[in-house]
Amino acid sequence: MVVRLDPQLLEILCCPSPDHAPLAIGTPDDAEADALTCTECGRIYPVSDGIPVLLLDDLPAHDGDPADR
Numbered sequence: 001m002v003v004r005l006d007p008q009l010l011e012i013l014c015c016p017s018p019d020h021a022p023l024a025i026g027t028p029d030d031a032e033a034d035a036l037t038c039t040e041c042g043r044i045y046p047v048s049d050g051i052p053v054l055l056l057d058d059l060p061a062h063d064g065d066p067a068d069r
Contacts, residue, residue, distance in 0.1 A: 002025070002026075002031075002032045003025045003026070003033075003034055003035070003036065003047045003050075004050070005025070005047075005050075005052070010023070010025070013036070013052060013054070015038035015039075015040065015041060015043060015045075015054075016054050016055075016056055017038065017040075017041050017043060017056065019038065019040040019041050021038050021039050021040030021041065022038075022039050023036040023037065023038055023039065023045070023052075024036065024037050024038075024039050025037075027044050028042070034046060034047045034048075035047055036052055036054075043056075043059060044059075045059070
């Protein structure tokens, strides 16, 4: 299912990591996934019931190389 967010909201949302980079809808493997992906670090944040879950503590361990995921 494709994430549907108000374009203005998507414009102001950013990755909570120190990079604070913009987020893109979907994942690198699935553009229609219920997730947002950081355009800088590659972290993938789930979207649950239309609400982005931008909590670093709830993510799997991050090795810093988005190509490895």
